[in-house]
Amino acid sequence: MPLDAAVMERPVKATVKAQPLVDVRDLSVKFVSRESTNSAVNGVTFDLMAGEVLCIIGESGSGKSVTMRALMKLLPPNRTKISGHMRVGAHDITKMSESDMRAIRGSQISMIFQEPMTALDPVYTIGDQIAETVMRHEHCSRAEATARALELLQLVRVPSPERRLKAYPHELSGGLRQRAMIAVALSCKPDLLLADEPTTALDATVQIQVLVLLRKLQQELGMAMIFVTHDLGVAAQIADKVAVMYAGRIVEYGRVSDVLMHPQHPYTLGMLASTVHGNMRGQEIEAIPGSPPDLRRPIQGCSFTPRCKFAVKDCLQASPPVVQLDNGQYAACIRAGKGAMPAAPQA
Amino acid sequence: MTDVNALLADFAEKEASPPVRGYWSSVANRLRYDYVTLFFLAVILLIVLISVFAPLLAPFDPTKSSMAYRMKPVGFRNFVLGTDELGRDMLSRLLWGGRTSLLMGLVPVALATFIGGILGVLAGFLGGWVNTAIMRTMDIFYAFPSVLLAVAISGTLGGGTKNGMVALTLVFIPSLCRVAESATTQVRGLDFVEAARASGASTLSIVQHHILGNVLGPVFIFASSLISVSILLGSGLSFLGLGVEPPTPDWGLMLSTLRSAIYVQPLVCALPGVAIFITSLSFNLVSDGLRQAMDVKA
Amino acid sequence: MNATAPASAAITEQIDERDRGGKRQPMLIADKLKKYFPIRSGVLQRQVGEVKAVDEVSFAVLKGETLGIVGESGCGKSTLARLLMHLIPKDSGDLIFDGDPVGGVRGITLRELRRNMQMVFQDSYSSLNPRLPVQDSIAYGPRVHGMDYKDARKLAADLLDKVGLRAAMFGARYPHELSGGQKQRVNIARALALNPRMLILDEAVSALDKSVEAQVLNLLAHLKREFNLTYLFISHDLNVVQYISDRVLVMYLGQVVEIGPVDDIYNAPRHPYSRALLESRLSMDPAQRVIEPPISGDPPNPINPPSGCRFRTRCAFAEDICASSTPLLGAVSTQNHFVACHMASAGSGHSKAGLAH
Structure with missing residues (x-):
């Protein structure tokens, strides 16, 4: 070609x-x-x-x-x-x-999707899912990973991030879910x-x-x-x-x-x-x-x-x-x- | 520029005319390439033909016993597959036995599909208390293991082929009803049903034109997977002495009466089991193939 | 309510023998429509709350106009469409079609309403029956209303041609053999089969690719003229609504926050929500990027909407009055522009009340 x-x-x-x-x-x-x-x-x-x-x-x-x-x-x-x-x-x-x-x-390489509901696991909290990814790739302790998860939620501008760490995906609104997915994707820079x-x-x-x-x-x-x-x-x-x-x-x-x-x-x-x-109103x-x-x-x-x-x-x-x-x-x-x-x- | 336009028109024409094909013909087309399913479909056809023409094919009377030729091995004189504990020809009994086994497999499933399907569509489409009444009743039956339920029902009704079929039908109704209900509930919420309601159509007309066509597929697939179960359960009932009564040849019954001779003629004793296995396996695989072929995103 | 007063604009010149109420009678008046969905939980299915999907919504659709309804997910615009079509029962409120109340002793029947008002659904795999050839899907409505099979088929063929699909080639096809745009054309043909006077288009072009969306929008404009139709066009796409609508209604959490002529709304929105919505549009020019989002946060859950003004939790101008009292729709500047905001009504107690902004 x-x-x-x-x-x-x-x-x-x-x-x-x-x-x-x-x-x-x-x-x-x-x-x-x-x-x-x-x-x-x-x-x-x-x-x-x-x-x-x-x-x-x-x-x-x-x-x-x-x-x-x-x-x-x-x-x-x-x-x-x-x-x-x-x-x-x-x-x-x-x-x-x-x-x-x-x-x-x-x-x-990380990926984010159109529908965060399918990319996030419904049975784990947002905090657990981010920490899980961090632990898998950086082999750190759970406490460190959770601290990192909090940082990441702050990074993606999730309001009251401490509370959201313990939230399940279905408890978040569409926009927050998308931010959470971005946080997961960015967890390992x-x-x-x-x-x-x-x-x-x-x-x-x-x-x-x-x-x-x-x-x-x-x-x-x-x-x-x-x-x-x-x-x-x-x-x-x-x-x-x-x-x-x-x-x-x-x-x-x-x-x-x-x-x-x-x-x-x-x-x-x-x-x-x-x-x-708008300025095409009335025209084909x-x-x-x-x-x-x-x-x-x-x-x-x-x-x-x-x-x-x-x-x-x-x-x-x-x-x-x-x-x-x-x-x-x-x-x-x-x-x-x-x-x-x-x-x-x-x- | 005219030749360009002609070319383009030709292009557009080709582009816009894929073969027009309905749902069922596209299913058939997919099946055409599924050689495993086709093979086992052929096996089923063969079994059906054998059963239908059993009177012509059987070399001996399947119920005629002979004390002289009891428990003869495979290939003994004219007895191609040996004889049973009463000296009856195994081949003839197996050929005739296919009839009862197929009946046991097909009739209860067909009846249960009809009754369970109607109940399920009613429950799914009407919803509310009708749904609650029908589905909770089904749940009661569903709570028992199917074998136990079949045994209990035919035990109550008494033995015999007919009662066995009734028992199996009752066993299958709840699960078919559930499948029909969930499929109906799913379809009922779709936009095209809303559109039909918006055009002012009556409930009956909507069920007839928009619900049934979409519910039949999943119900049919599920029913086809029940045929092998029904054959097995039917054999099981006969084995326990609750289904077909002697001397009628039936694979389950044969397996039961021959089990005492398992150390004398193991090969002969295993034959009814092999017949049951092949038949139910064939139905099972064909059902799987059907499900795959019918699982087209329309 | 004032918003239902007929306007002189956008009234069709054609004479339609189906017309009963006269030119100035609105095609459809919705008066204080309300629909709450109960939320049940627990073993006993006790009601623990309710979604206020549509809360006392009133508006009028004038003959021959296109009224656009915009709003975000959860604002109740799709519930509203289904309420208007009577696909779900309403809790309260009235519907008046061309002067006749719907239902009741002296009104028109539901069947008559549905013959006059049809709906086009969002294109998706579920909008057409997968087991019916598309011509049968179109012919179904007329058959229900007593047309014989041959005539219904012929009508379906005519309509297919009208929506730009050659009947001979497409009529016998099943939905899975059509592209998204073609399916949506069939959806439109199906809605036209009962010769309605009004179409409710619920996100009718939202699922389509842009190039196909343009084709369908052109088709809608053409059909509107040919069949003398009135449109209620529901969409979340602000550009499409601006293109197609004569008047626009903005919904937020089950309520009307602003309604008025399209140019007034788009050039001088009075409600802070309308303004934020319009500022969220994306420009095609990379030089005009948005650096700071106009508002933060998501629309709140409609289960327990905020007291007073429902937008106050996201509003930069919220004051105490916004929490304690619910703003009513009131006229601003021109007589057909209404907004439900304390800032727009003088003497409401809001510090910015009555100031132009």
């Missing part, structure tokens, strides 16, 4: 020529069942520097969550075929055994935090609190974060870089301001145009017609072609080239960088 080549040749712009913390190359994930093979991720390549936030934006079925679960090795091994390279820090994820993986899960739509199920007034908190924590602790979301507004709030996924591929990548304000791929542009806001919304392709069938050419208003004959012939712009932005579209795309609507 051409995107790999382009990204591999990408000049490292950081002042220090540091190695990226996360390096994913040509990752493909296929779900195999007796009846069909679902190519959920088709050659995804990206890297992430320590202390950076990457937002993977995509709609359901775009492969964004699968990409992240592959990085954590959380996919069922007997039904999944993974190819490509994944490296986090010094660890080659692709080659790691399950027991080695267990050792770095929670300590170097991970280098990389994976976040799978952690604010989607929250109310608007709570979502903004959690987003602001995550951003602050990420900066205070200097950790890198990969944040999966379908909401462009969330990406605008929290990301340094964004990768837009469609049909298992990254179709556009770049700095958040570049991608959201000057999108180069018609899909990104369509997403922006179809996100509703420019919706992207149709629906995403069925990934159980082979796709020829650009997978967005059937829904693209700029489609031409060439789009169906071959995979689109990855066009690189001077600002580090990339788009997998034959029109990218030609400047013929209308500017994004100002929100």
